[in-house]
Amino acid sequence: MTMWNLTPLSNLNAREHLDIAFANGEVTEIEKKFLMNLYEQYKTTLGRPSFSMQAQGQRPELYNLIHDAYGLVQDNRKLKKLRAELKLLADYCPYCGFAPISDLDHHLQHNRFKLLSIFALNLIPCCSPCNTGKRRSPSDKPAEHQLHTYLESVANYDFLRATVTLHPGTGALEVVYLVEKCVGMSAELYLRLTNHLTEFDLHKKYAKQVNIHLSEHQFGMEMAYQNGEIMLRAYLNGTANAHAKNFGVNDWRTALFRGLALCDGFCNGGFKKALGQKS
Ligand SMILES: [Zn+2]
Incomplete structure (x- = not known):
């Protein structure tokens, strides 16, 4: 199926991605554990936007370190394999159902939810117009929250x-x-x-x-x-x-x-x- 839902990567390798991105101790072991916990919470809450997903209260540098690490998920950078794997999950953009895959969208926007910037479940392969047309921060209204392509299956409905x-x-x-x-x-x-x-x-x-x-x-x-x-x-x-x-x-x-x-x-x-x- 190509529109609305995609099957996520069978192995998210979240810890491995943190280790590759921060091989030199820029992010501490305790912080990595904190991030892994946040990722678990993201899964349980189906990626819905919330204050707790912003995970405030860590040292300020951490937010920029993780945010900027998304640059490694580009062709020819350290996490290029993740990019390639994610782009193989879909034939067409799951948001519109017709355009070719060119981008990775941050389901929860990475300018707002910086600590989720390189989390594979928060990265959705999509087309460029859908990615750039999406709102810059989530709506306050739950009725306007974006459907999670991996975590919220709509396959049981014919709508x-x-x-x-x-x-x-x-x-x-x-x-x-x-x-x-x-x-x-x-x-x-x-x-x-x-x-x-x-x-x-x-x-x-x-x-x-x-x-x-x-x-x-x-x-x-x-x-x-x-x-x-x-x-x-x-x-x-x-x-x-x-x-x-x-x-x-x-x-x-x-x-x-x-x-x-x-x-x-x-x-x-x-x-x-x-x-x-x-x-
Ligand atoms: Zn699209």
Whole structure:
């Protein structure tokens, strides 16, 4: 699965990374133990932002030492292996689901949560636009807290929807992505998932991706429609199922094809005009 969740590194090697970064005693054994404790706490609290994750009260230099050690997680520096391993965890950015991996995002921002700067669980491979578009410090509102890509699985829910309509005047395709509140889903998770779509500007990004992706399916749709509306719907549903299998039920492409299959105007011939229009 590529969107929303990634499986974390099977061995985080957190202690080893601290030893590699601070091989000359710049960080004491006691401090390393303190950091390992903080990492454990991070796991237990699922990486949610909190005052205690800032871990104040240590000597001031420690915060900058760890913060600056992130520079070692660059190509050709001491922790380059960590970078390479993390980038292999995903085919596409887990935040948007379509762009290639280019960056590592600090789930808890490393200007705020300095002691988490080189902790593998706090490093999420993602695309550059998602990384740079993300807020600089976490929201005060829990309903706006970013979902943790490694620690908070949403695989038990089928929540992403794309509502497809055709513009009454021009016939152009109009796709609106939204999160459906599933049975058993908490109100807070619903709000956080909904917030994810706006936080990473996905409404705007998907408008373009939808056009690109559908143009690749134009011929398939035309062929299917030669045998009628029912066959076009079968093509759309079949493609949705294939996407669900490859990318997950909450992938933007799965939601798109499901939404298209539910749009009568699109299926009864409107698709030709809809795909011809670049709205
Ligand atoms: Zn992205």
